[in-house]
Amino acid sequence: MTPIFTGSNISELDKYTIKNEPIDGTDLVERAASTFVNIFKRKYNKQTKIYVFAGSGNNGADALAIARMLLNDGYIVESYLFNPSNKLSIECEEHKTRLMHCPINRFTMITSTFNPPIIEDNSIIIDGIFGTGLNRQVEGGFAALIKFINSVSATVIAIDIPSGLFSESNMNNNPDTIVKANYTYTFEFPKLAFFFRENEKFIGKWKILPIGLSEKGKREIKTEYFLVEDKDMSAISTERSKFSHKGTFGHSLIIAGSKGMMGAACLSAKAAIKTGLGKLTLHVPSCGYTIAQTVVPEAMCQVDTDELFNTEINLDKDYTTIGVGPGLGNYPEGARMLETLFEKYRKPMVIDADALNIIANNRDLLRKIPKDSILTPHPGELERLTTFSTNSEEQIIQAQNLAYKYNIYVILKGAYSATCMPSGHVTFNSTGNPGMATGGSGDVLFGMLVGLLSCGYNPSTAAIMANYIHGLAGDIYVAKESEESLSASDIIDHIGLAFRQLRD
Ligand SMILES: NC(=O)C1=CN([C@@H]2O[C@H](COP(=O)(O)OP(=O)(O)OC[C@H]3O[C@@H](n4cnc5c(N)ncnc54)[C@H](OP(=O)(O)O)[C@@H]3O)[C@@H](O)[C@H]2O)[C@@H](O)CC1
Numbered sequence: 415m416t417p418i419f420t421g422s423n424i425s426e427l428d429k430y431t432i433k434n435e436p437i438d439g440t441d442l443v444e445r446a447a448s449t450f451v452n453i454f455k456r457k458y459n460k461q462t463k464i465y466v467f468a469g470s471g472n473n474g475a476d477a478l479a480i481a482r483m484l485l486n487d488g489y490i491v492e493s494y495l496f497n498p499s500n501k502l503s504i505e506c507e508e509h510k511t512r513l514m515h516c517p518i519n520r521f522t523m524i525t526s527t528f529n530p531p532i533i534e535d536n537s538i539i540i541d542g543i544f545g546t547g548l549n550r551q552v553e554g555g556f557a558a559l560i561k562f563i564n565s566v567s568a569t570v571i572a573i574d575i576p577s578g579l580f581s582e583s584n585m586n587n588n589p590d591t592i593v594k595a596n597y598t599y600t601f602e603f604p605k606l607a608f609f610f611r612e613n614e615k616f617i618g619k620w621k622i623l624p625i626g627l628s629e630k631g632k633r634e635i636k637t638e639y640f641l642v643e644d645k646d647m648s649a650i651s652t653e654r655s656k657f658s659h660k661g662t663f664g665h666s667l668i669i670a671g672s673k674g675m676m677g678a679a680c681l682s683a684k685a686a687i688k689t690g691l692g693k694l695t696l697h698v699p700s701c702g703y704t705i706a707q708t709v710v711p712e713a714m715c716q717v718d719t720d721e722l723f724n725t726e727i728n729l730d731k732d733y734t735t736i737g738v739g740p741g742l743g744n745y746p747e748g749a750r751m752l753e754t755l756f757e758k759y760r761k762p763m764v765i766d767a768d769a770l771n772i773i774a775n776n777r778d779l780l781r782k783i784p785k786d787s788i789l790t791p792h793p794g795e796l797e798r799l800t801t802f803s804t805n806s807e808e809q810i811i812q813a814q815n816l817a818y819k820y821n822i823y824v825i826l827k828g829a830y831s832a833t834c835m836p837s838g839h840v841t842f843n844s845t846g847n848p849g850m851a852t853g854g855s856g857d858v859l860f861g862m863l864v865g866l867l868s869c870g871y872n873p874s875t876a877a878i879m880a881n882y883i884h885g886l887a888g889d890i891y892v893a894k895e896s897e898e899s900l901s902a903s904d905i906i907d908h909i910g911l912a913f914r915q916l917r918d
Pocket residue numbers: 424425427428442443446469470471472473474475476503543544545546547548549550551552553556573574575601625627
């Protein structure tokens with residue numbers, strides 16, 4: 415998994431690479447800049463007018479090196495170095511000198527007043543004012559500069575991170591003093607701030623540019639946060655044994671549905687089956703019997719004595735895992751049913767949707783949840799389980815605390831669904847698309863979790879894989895059709911292709 419380091423981790427790793435590779439800081443900037451320029455040249459032709467804004471640290475050094483390389487390649491570049499305190503980093507000083515040696519060069523160093531140029535709409539601004547070394551909120555002249563950049567219509571490309579955005583927490587930052595980039599090319603790792611929805615308007619589309627920082631250093635520096643990518647799905651590449659039988663992949667139970675909500679039960683059951691589980695029993699209220707048997711003929715049906723809701727726990731088998739929640743409804747007997755379930759069944763289970771709402775109304779149930787169970791709240795459900803917050807940074811902290819306190823996995827669903835582990839670690843998922851914000855999508859994820867636990871994956875692997883494959887199935891569908899038309903059933907229909915793509 416790609417680690418997501420903090421700003422101070424990154425400068426530690428920077429120093430480690432410089433010392434151990436060995437490479438000096440100036441050459442590291444040169445390497446970062448040329449990686450950026452290679453990508454840039456593929457996208458923009460030499461007629462594009464480029465404005466480079468550089469600060470006094472190494473983000474500025476990157477920007478000045480980029481300006482030089484583009485000039486040497488025949489681009490039209492105008493560069494501004496902002497140096498009000500007359501103090502440049504060693505690398506910035508060196509790359510300023512190199513830039514000034516370029517023959518056709520429009521370079522200005524600003525130490526006091528800045529008269530902004532007229533920037534044409536079809537030009538590009540390269541933002542290298544501040545990077546991961548930002549150590550306080552932006553004010554004064556720099557704030558005015560950032561407001562100017564945000565006021566023009568040119569395309570803004572941020573180097574490493576938009577200037578003014580802190581790498582981690584921006585809860586107390588001023589949104590008016592952060593560059594709103596269209597694209598962010600970030601070195602080696604994504605920054606934690608990229609995963610919070612409030613920051614999307616600053617970061618735009620982002621891409622990681624590998625610059626070869628020390629692998630040994632990366633292993634030695636500890637972080638709690640990771641990004642899950644394709645390469646992390648190797649756990650599924652094992653072939654199924656020829657001698658497998660349906661018992662090999664477990665017999666699991668899903669308790670779901672109520673009158674008017676049988677769709678949730680059926681979607682989750684279908685997703686579990688499509689994810690490889692051996693046998694499934696679906697427990698539904700008696701009004702759902704015909705629906706379940708018709709829509710999901712692969713599942714056996716266990717019928718509750720209540721017509722409208724699930725009220726009983728029937729552990730007639732030693733189920734491999736149990737999933738509870740989709741479409742249960744919120745009803746008086748729900749809490750007692752969950753309490754009985756948690757008392758009778760002590761293996762990791764999957765808990766979603768209305769089961770989470772029932773727990774939120776009966777918080778004593780939290781400490782009764784079997785260890786290593788997986789809870790899958792969306793932000794609204796998390797808020798009910800913890801405390802009110804609309805801020806996504808705060809929500810991650812709340813999910814982390816919940817996971818740690820109750821020894822469970824909490825998957826906070828969203829654009830980069832975050833799996834918060836009992837160990838305190840958090841993994842962000844990288845697949846999926848906005849089309850997946852559709853009714854039933856969560857029921858499908860829930861079913862996939864049941865399926866993977868049933869196949870014998872441990873809860874940590876199941877959580878990471880389910881999110882990834884769920885998102886990938888949605889992405890495969892969108893590559894053929896569109897985000898607008900994506901339905902939960904389309905996700906289920908593409909689980910098979912997602913598995914196949916990961917195995918190939
Ligand atoms: N990761 C890597 O390995 C590599 C990283 N590289 C690059 O290095 C970048 C990090 O460079 P960095 O550490 O020099 O910090 P950077 O962001 O340029 O700014 C520091 C300067 O800003 C100033 N300053 C800060 N806040 C301020 C404020 N609010 N208002 C005003 N001033 C403020 C601060 O001044 P001071 O605090 O001393 O007043 C200092 O002068 C990183 O993002 C990436 O682009 C690559 O080149 C190669 C490999």
